[in-house]
Amino acid sequence: MNILVILIPMALAMGALGLGAFLWSLKTRQFEDIEGASWRVILDDDDLPDDAKR
Numbered sequence: 001m002n003i004l005v006i007l008i009p010m011a012l013a014m015g016a017l018g019l020g021a022f023l024w025s026l027k028t029r030q031f032e033d034i035e036g037a038s039w040r041v042i043l044d045d046d047d048l049p050d051d052a053k054r
Contacts, residue, residue, distance in 0.1 A: 025031065
């Protein structure tokens with residue numbers, strides 16, 4: 001039973017850390033362009049001129 005005194009606060013702290021990381025990612029707009037990454041994999045950049053590649 002004494003281990004619960006350590007494990008419960010540790011679990012709550014890790015949950016708060018995960019929630020904080022998720023809220024930070026929303027604030028910095030990490031999830032703004034969800035479909036863009038999937039299209040970048042499919043598109044072939046070899047046909048684009050050099051100034052259009054970034």
